Amino acid sequence: MMDVRVAERQTDLEILRYNPEIAGEPKLERYTVPTKTEWCVLDALNYLKDNVDPTLTYRWSCHMQVCGSCGMMINGEPKLACKAMLRDYPGVIRIEPLAHFPVERDLVAVAxxxxxxxxxxxxxxxxxxxxxxxxxxxxxxxxxxxxxxxxxxxxxxxxxxxxxxxxxxxxxxxxxxxxxxxxxxxxxxxxxxxxxxxxxxxxxxxxxxxxxxxxxxxxxxxxxxxxxxxxxxxxxxxxxxxxxxxxxxxxx
Amino acid sequence: MAKSNKPIIWGAFAAGGEAVSLVAPAIILLTLLAAIGRVPPGLSYEQMHSFAAGWFGKLVLFAIVFLSLWSQAHRLRITCFDFGLRADGLVATLFYMLAGAASLWLILILGNI
Amino acid sequence: MSRYPYVREVSPTTWYFRAPRYMRYMTREVTSIFIGIFTVIMLVGLSRLSEGQAPYEDFLAALNNPFSVIFLFLALAFALYNSFTWFNVAPKAMPIQVGEELMPDIVVAGGHYILWAILSVVILIWAGIF
CATH class of the missing domain: 1.10.1060.10 (Alpha-helical ferredoxin)
Structure with missing residues (x-):
């Protein structure tokens, strides 16, 4: 029997979506994505964009806590999505653009x-x-x-x-x-x-x-x-x- | 934009915060003992009066009360804003005037002991 | 390119419910209400002291009621909270560097706690508690 070191799970994400081309307020959308426990929130977003909804917009670059692009509110806390590990978030993960900044689109804050x-x-x-x-x-x-x-x-x-x-x-x-x-x-x-x-x-x-x-x-x-x-x-x-x-x- | 004159108040706030943090709990404890009817010997008329009559006692009492007044006035101003009272200029004027008046009263009181 | 940024308003009256750290901050700020009122009580006490023995003893007697006991008990709790918050952050405002090393926060904070303990004991001894 093989030891499963990399556990998989279904992760529920609630993401605040805002489309500036359509009048109206941002709305939370629910998604479920297959993830691995050692993934970070950014990995889950990347999976979602690549496989489920290519219109999801967010900033990221280095994936290693150096570039400072992927800041967002994760369960109400300002976090780098690449530093927020899924294993620390057992339930539904609510993801919103950084507080106090206007929203450009989806998770992109106006800097x-x-x-x-x-x-x-x-x-x-x-x-x-x-x-x-x-x-x-x-x-x-x-x-x-x-x-x-x-x-x-x-x-x-x-x-x-x-x-x-x-x-x-x-x-x-x-x-x-x-x-x-x-x-x-x-x-x-x-x-x-x-x-x-x-x-x-x-x-x-x-x-x-x-x-x-x-x-x-x-x-x-x-x-x-x-x-x-x-x-x-x-x-x-x-x-x-x-x-x-x-x-x-x-x-x- | 011109440099702010906040440092006048902030200097007093910082000094007052330091002083209050160091001595307020002990002084409030003594007052609490007096309030439950067990007046500590130090708060008796004789000992308080002889303390406040000397220049050292006057200096200590002046420093504590004066700094505390300005420190709490400044923090109260910010607290009002943080609770959503947006008339900051009015609030600031009110609290600083109260602290100023209380400071004058303090000088008169200490001069009379 | 036209942009339509969406601005999320911050509530000026309820923002501090958003996170426990904001509640801790507001608790610290609210200490000023209790310490401020206590400072006024001190002023009144000193004023009565300057008027003579009878007015001062009336002042002490007036303190002896349930309302002032409750108030002073709360004021003591808030003053203690204020002291802890003040000493814990003191190292941030006054970092101490010795040669190439920054002293750990515990040095400045610990110094404050030691000074606090000494002053409190001095005041209580002066007042004849021990």
Whole structure:
């Protein structure tokens, strides 16, 4: 007798479908697909698209938790479909597009707002000192790397925006990932762009919309801990404010 | 967009949150004991008065009550918004004015002990 | 290409029922109602203290009723909840890096718990509980 190591099962999926070409609200549709226990939710969606309904629309690319494309709500939680394993979901699995974003079609969320905000915070190195190639590379010690490395792990998957109730309530909030990435560059020893970024993130639409719910850090698939980044930005911005208003002669 | 002036309040909120988290449970416990009729010796008129009459006691009481007022006022403002009260400007003005008035009262009280 | 994105509204009054973590957050925020009222009670107590012995002892006597016992019991529970939530997240706002290593969260959180224990014992000893 053969040992069956790869168990098969029928998995019920409830998927929110939205067709922008037809007027009306998104509707949950029920599907049953044959799956294997070690599959992830993305595998089940791929099976469904390949074998049952080719019109199902969703984003994915790497299937290995790197590209950040397949974020969706799985049983109400923001998850990467490639990181959500079927064995952890015994019953019907409800799949919806990421919360707080408009729906483009089916499981595709409109990312325009996040991308515009990401651009505003200048998430790239603004060199502290301009160096020419002949001057050599920008050097950094392991301790200096450690200061920001965790925040550099962000893959822009937007799960934190789908988890953040304050973003849902105030759509103008720049939000967890963009502010964390600004913080990542602010903490980089080679960077000199903090003042420019503060003009965006130390505003009412920036870090001050955050009420430290902490949901962003709980759902982050890369352990970036955006909530930590935002609290650190608040502390630093508060120190800035007191320096600017009471001790303007002190260099920041 | 201009940088926000939230840091004034947030500084007090953070300092107050720290202070309240460290001392509030013990102080509320003492008050609860008084409320069930077992007034702790520390809450007697003599000991409270001699504590509040000294500069150290005044400083401690001022720090705790002042920071707690501003910390709770700020959190109450956010709580109102989170429960769906969208008139944030009005709510903020109301709570911060109350905290300001209570702070003035606190100074007067401590000055009179 | 025309686009017809569908916007799902977030309810401003009931959003926190969507997930247990939002309920935990709202519980933390609601602590401010209880601690805020308690702070006002402290202020009133101090005011009576400044008026003399009789008004202060009337204040203490006025506390002795079922409503204030229930309120203070709830306030104590919410204050404890606030303390735990505050200490547990303190490491996020103040990370400590020693050389190449970030100190684990338990160092900053643990430091807060130790300080909390010391201050609480000091206050209770001062008040003559022990």
């Amino acid at each position: 325009d707002d996040f991308l515009a905000k990401l651009k505003r915070v200048k998430p790239y190195l603004i060199p502290l000192e301009k160096r020419l190639p002949e001057d050599g590379e920008y050097r950094q010690t392991p301790a200096q790397l450690k200061r920001y490395r965790q925040f550099a792990m962000c893959i822009n998957c937007m799960l934190c925006y789908a988890a953040c109730p304050e973003y849902g309530l105030h759509p103008k909030f720049i939000g967890p990932a963009a502010i964390s990435l600004a913080h990542r560059y602010n903490r980089d020893s080679r960077d000199g762009g903090r003042d420019e970024r503060q003009e965006e993130i130390a505003t009412a639409e920036g870090v001050w919309e955050c009420t430290f719910v902490g949901a962003c850090s709980e759902v982050c698939p890369k352990h970036v801990d955006p909530a930590a980044a935002l609290q650190q930005v608040k502390v630093a911005s508060t120190v800035d404010w007191y320096l600017e208003h009471f001790m303007s002669w002190v260099q920041k």
